[in-house]
Amino acid sequence: MKPAKMKSIGLNAVLLIFSGITILPFLWMLAFSFKTNAEISALSQRFLPRHPTWDNYANALTRMAFLRYFFNSLSYALVLSVITIYTSAISGFVLCKYRFRGRKLLFGMILSTMMVPGVVTIIPRYSMMRALGWLNQFQALIVPSLFTSFGIFMMRQSCTAVPDEILEAARIDGANEFYIFHRIVLPMLRNAVASMAIFQFLWAWEDYLWPYLMIRSESKQLLSIALNMFSGRFSTDYAGLFAATSIAIIPVVICYLVFQKQFIQGIASSAVKG
Amino acid sequence: MMQANRRKKNALRSRSEIILRSTVAAALVIFFFAFYFIPILIAFYGSFHLWNPLKGQFKYTGLKNWQTVLNNKLFWFSLKNTGLFSVAAVLARIVIGLLLASALFSRLVKAPSFLRTLYYLPTITPMVAVAFVWKNMYDPQFGLLNQLLGTKINWLFDGRYAMPAILLLTVWKDFGYAVVILLGGMYSLPMDCFEAAEIDGANAMQRFFGITLPLLRPTVIFIVITSFISYFQTYIPVMVLTQGGPGTKTHLASYLIFDQAFSKYNFGYASAMSFILFIIIAVLTGLSFKASGKNQL
Numbered sequence: 001m002k003p004a005k006m007k008s009i010g011l012n013a014v015l016l017i018f019s020g021i022t023i024l025p026f027l028w029m030l031a032f033s034f035k036t037n038a039e040i041s042a043l044s045q046r047f048l049p050r051h052p053t054w055d056n057y058a059n060a061l062t063r064m065a066f067l068r069y070f071f072n073s074l075s076y077a078l079v080l081s082v083i084t085i086y087t088s089a090i091s092g093f094v095l096c097k098y099r100f101r102g103r104k105l106l107f108g109m110i111l112s113t114m115m116v117p118g119v120v121t122i123i124p125r126y127s128m129m130r131a132l133g134w135l136n137q138f139q140a141l142i143v144p145s146l147f148t149s150f151g152i153f154m155m156r157q158s159c160t161a162v163p164d165e166i167l168e169a170a171r172i173d174g175a176n177e178f179y180i181f182h183r184i185v186l187p188m189l190r191n192a193v194a195s196m197a198i199f200q201f202l203w204a205w206e207d208y209l210w211p212y213l214m215i216r217s218e219s220k221q222l223l224s225i226a227l228n229m230f231s232g233r234f235s236t237d238y239a240g241l242f243a244a245t246s247i248a249i250i251p252v253v254i255c256y257l258v259f260q261k262q263f264i265q266g267i268a269s270s271a272v273k274g
Numbered sequence: 275m276m277q278a279n280r281r282k283k284n285a286l287r288s289r290s291e292i293i294l295r296s297t298v299a300a301a302l303v304i305f306f307f308a309f310y311f312i313p314i315l316i317a318f319y320g321s322f323h324l325w326n327p328l329k330g331q332f333k334y335t336g337l338k339n340w341q342t343v344l345n346n347k348l349f350w351f352s353l354k355n356t357g358l359f360s361v362a363a364v365l366a367r368i369v370i371g372l373l374l375a376s377a378l379f380s381r382l383v384k385a386p387s388f389l390r391t392l393y394y395l396p397t398i399t400p401m402v403a404v405a406f407v408w409k410n411m412y413d414p415q416f417g418l419l420n421q422l423l424g425t426k427i428n429w430l431f432d433g434r435y436a437m438p439a440i441l442l443l444t445v446w447k448d449f450g451y452a453v454v455i456l457l458g459g460m461y462s463l464p465m466d467c468f469e470a471a472e473i474d475g476a477n478a479m480q481r482f483f484g485i486t487l488p489l490l491r492p493t494v495i496f497i498v499i500t501s502f503i504s505y506f507q508t509y510i511p512v513m514v515l516t517q518g519g520p521g522t523k524t525h526l527a528s529y530l531i532f533d534q535a536f537s538k539y540n541f542g543y544a545s546a547m548s549f550i551l552f553i554i555i556a557v558l559t560g561l562s563f564k565a566s567g568k569n570q571l
Binding site: 015026177252 | 288290303306309317327370373387389390392395402404409416449450454455458459503506507510513514531532535547552555556559
């Protein structure tokens with residue numbers, strides 16, 4: 001009884017320490033975002049603001065066209081997530097359930113692109129977009145990311161759990177393959193869909209380099225780039241930046257909370273066991 | 275028998291299957307050629323040229339870029355830096371991930387799902403955003419870190435601490451991902467193994483090294499490979515925290531390449547560097563697959 005209790009206390013202590021380390025930067029950011037200018041420039045800093053103020057939030061919203069960037073990022077992340085989840089699911093399904101010549105080669109090819117570092121392809125891609133005249137266009141963000149090898153890999157793995165008998169039964173009932181994929185297989189992939197929703201939404205939301213290279217006009221700019229500009233232009237007005245950041249974190253957290261149950265189930269049941 | 279079955283299936287193939295499969299296969303081939311294989315070829319071809327898109331230059335220079343890269347001390351230094359950084363980050367991620375995942379797995383803990391979500395929080399917050407938070411915490415005058423530790427370290431401008439500072443941010447951001455994936459792996463392990471071992475009197479350490487770790491090998495290898503690939507391309511923390519400084523202390527390969535490509539527009543030179551990085555990643559990935567004893571994922 002006693003050693004078990006000791007062990008429990010030890011484990012919980014370790015977990016608690018890491019909880020503190022995890023949460024501290026977020027608390028620091030939040031506390032900072034409510035500080036007044038006088039307090040920020042003061043030499044000695046306290047953790048909590050002495051006179052909490054909403055000014056930084058008001059400033060962030062008005063000074064940097066925050067809402068515009070926010071909605072640009074939101075539409076980019078939503079559109080890209082929906083598209084890539086769909087393309088990954090249908091590709092994974094085809095690569096998993098149909099037998100055709102070149103299937104293994106195709107899948108191997110797709111997998112091999114996972115180890116191509118972004119720096120190798122980004123220069124030619126940039127040149128391609130220039131040549132196409134797509135600079136500063138929304139499609140320059142979307143088209144080069146229409147498919148993701150990681151997503152296809154994940155969806156193919158999940159498709160192996162879909163029994164062939166169900167597909168055969170549907171075929172005998174006269175269902176065509178489009179019906180089978182959309183109405184039978186896709187709903188069965190919901191755990192993988194949830195995981196991808198979390199990964200892809202975050203990936204697009206925090207995407208920096210590619211949008212930075214592609215988007216040049218203020219009105220089309222994304223939030224992650226705007227946050228970085230914000231720091232340079234106003235010699236890092238941290239309070240304003242952190243107010244903006246605090247809001248910028250909300251959509252990804254919501255996305256995670258919405259999908260986390262299926263996401264965890266997905267990891268536990270199949271996903272990355274190789 | 276198998277052969278006959280397959281033939282029967284082929285005969286039964288419906289028109290809709292052929293349409294669906296051909297469309298998807300064609301789209302995949304076009305996409306991956308257009309955005310991966312052809313760009314790789316262009317990068318390789320371009321690495322033999324003086325290539326500056328702003329000046330419209332594209333002039334064949336033979337091996338000049340490659341020679342310059344191979345003789346560039348900063349490039350080798352940044353590669354070494356990248357290697358050390360990646361090894362340290364992967365190790366930290368795996369060790370902390372295993373430690374916390376097994377703690378959460380051990381049923382002695384209250385509210386494991388709450389803690390799991392908490393640890394995952396840094397992973398789901400945008401890197402640019404949290405990098406600024408850490409930049410502020412590293413501030414020598416009013417930063418949180420010096421206050422907490424009671425030190426007076428100039429984290430980002432002292433050559434000894436700048437790289438560890440980037441590492442610390444990276445580990446903080448990413449350990450939660452390893453915890454969640456490993457915990458998921460643990461939940462899918464066969465329970466009777468643990469029960470049998472417990473009955474046989476194996477203690478927690480023995481159970482961990484004797485059962486959990488060997489069974490989790492594929493998951494661990496998966497995390498090691500994917501983490502290596504992504505850490506080799508670390509860019510944003512360097513951009514936000516140090517811009518490669520102090521001096522060139524925190525130059526990582528990707529940072530150097532992007533700097534050459536998109537502030538100096540030396541596309542040919544940057545392509546040569548990126549190709550070397552690509553070869554290193556490919557070799558390392560190949561080796562880890564070999565070490566894992568599997569030819570495929």
